[in-house]
Amino acid sequence: xxxxxxxxxxxxxxxxxxxxxxxxxxxxxxxxxxxxxxxxxxxxxxxxxxxxxxxxxxxxxxxxxxxxxxxxxxxxxxxxxxxxxxxxxxxxxxxxxxxxxxxxxxxxxxxxxxxxxxxxxxxxxxxxxxxxxxxxxxxxxxxxxxxxxxxxxxxxxxxxxxxxxxxxxxxxxxxxxxxxxxxxxxxxxxxxxxxxxxxxxxxxxxxxxxxxxxxxxxxxxxxxxxxxxxxxxxxxxxxxxxxxxxxxxxxxxxxxxxxxxxxxxxxxxxxxxxxxxxxxxxxxxxxxxxxxxxxxxxxxxxxxxx
Numbered sequence: 001x002x003x004x005x006x007x008x009x010x011x012x013x014x015x016x017x018x019x020x021x022x023x024x025x026x027x028x029x030x031x032x033x034x035x036x037x038x039x040x041x042x043x044x045x046x047x048x049x050x051x052x053x054x055x056x057x058x059x060x061x062x063x064x065x066x067x068x069x070x071x072x073x074x075x076x077x078x079x080x081x082x083x084x085x086x087x088x089x090x091x092x093x094x095x096x097x098x099x100x101x102x103x104x105x106x107x108x109x110x111x112x113x114x115x116x117x118x119x120x121x122x123x124x125x126x127x128x129x130x131x132x133x134x135x136x137x138x139x140x141x142x143x144x145x146x147x148x149x150x151x152x153x154x155x156x157x158x159x160x161x162x163x164x165x166x167x168x169x170x171x172x173x174x175x176x177x178x179x180x181x182x183x184x185x186x187x188x189x190x191x192x193x194x195x196x197x198x199x200x201x202x203x204x205x206x207x208x209x210x211x212x213x214x215x216x217x218x219x220x221x222x223x224x225x226x227x228x229x230x231x232x233x234x235x236x237x238x239x240x241x242x243x244x245x246x247x248x249x250x251x252x253x254x255x256x257x258x259x260x261x262x263x264x265x266x267x268x269x270x271x272x273x274x275x276x277x278x279x280x281x282x283x284x285x286x287x288x289x290x291x292x293x294x295x296x297x298x299x300x301x302x303x304x305x306x
Contacts, residue, residue: 049097049104049234050207052246055197056094057207059086060151060291063284064158068165072174076275077185079162083283084189084262087196088255093246094197095148095291099227100234100242101207102147102214108136113232121233125241128229132220137228139216144227145295147214152291159284166277175273185275186266193259223248223294251294258286 063086066079103109112135113120123130131137169175179185226245233242265278 048239049101049230050204052090052094052097053101054094054199054203054207055086055090056098057151057210058197058200058203059091059094060155060288061206061210064151064154064288066158066162066279066284068158068161068280070165070169070175070276073179073272076272076279079279080185080189080266080275080283081192083279084192085196085198086255086259086287087193088252088259089247090196091255091287092248092252095251095294096223096227096230096246096248098151099144099148099224100231102143102211103140103228103231104235105211105214106136106140106143109134109140109228109231110136110235112136113235118236121236121238121241124229124232125238125244128222128245129225131228131232132225134228134232138218140228140231141220141224142216142218143214144224145219145221146217147211148223148227148291149217149295150214152288152293152295155288156285156292157288159280159286159288162280162284163277164280166273166280169276170273175276176271178270179272179275182266182270186263189266190263193263217295219295219297221295221297223251248294251290254290254293255287258282258290261286 063083066082067075070076070079116134120134132141134140226248230242230245233239233245262278262282265282266275269275269278
């Protein structure tokens with residue numbers, strides 16, 4: 001989206017909303033409406049970012065909602081499919097996009113981006129951390145940090161509850177039975193994993209609601225810095241440079257290892273309660289912790305003076 005279309009984007013959204021309200025009523029009478037005085041800068045939401053962020057929001061929400069009170073193999077099978085519903089690279093990029101959209105809810109940050117002009121894009125492409133120095137940068141980082149941490153913590157906590165259920169469920173005889181179709185179950189999980197995000201018509205509305213109620217948490221990290229830089233570059237219309245910052249090597253490796261461990265755990269599991277263990281630890285708690293860790297400052301190795 002180019003800078004010249006930013007205001008047009010808002011107008012288009014308003015027009016679409018109004019069009020949905022049109023009925024067969026008679027045409028309204030013409031009225032002269034006085035324009036309201038200018039208000040503070042409005043938060044900017046980019047449709048391209050939303051397309052990536054929605055995959056992150058949808059997966060973390062769906063997986064975190066898995067109930068640990070399993071009553072039979074059918075519920076476990078459904079939960080495995082739900083938790084398998086992310087592709088690591090897609091989730092990695094979606095995480096940065098989600099943080100960027102949270103940052104763009106900070107009006108002072110958006111105003112600071114526009115005041116800097118086009119020269120800002122080349123600086124951010126070379127040094128994403130420079131976004132923190134923009135007016136409103138700290139406030140935008142607090143929004144991005146809180147939004148991502150909230151998602152990661154909810155998923156990790158839900159995973160720990162499911163993992164605990166793998167022990168408590170063993171007093172039920174069915175949980176100790178062998179999984180009869182283990183090979184087919186693993187193949188189905190791998191297909192779902194490869195497919196990644198499964199769209200739902202209500203997901204974009206849920207994304208908007210989640211961003212509006214994500215809170216603030218002070219602190220930065222390489223992923224938060226990338227989120228702010230992507231937000232700024234997208235607002236400036238430099239989508240190519242923004243896309244180049246949608247990857248974080250450390251977080252990406254963490255998510256890929258979680259997925260690999262999930263598949264390997266299922267391959268060696270034999271009973272239903274072992275499936276629950278794999279689900280809770282590797283498909284939920286592990287990727288959730290990857291997201292939480294992505295919001296924390298990078299560790300600085302201190303030199304030893306001998």
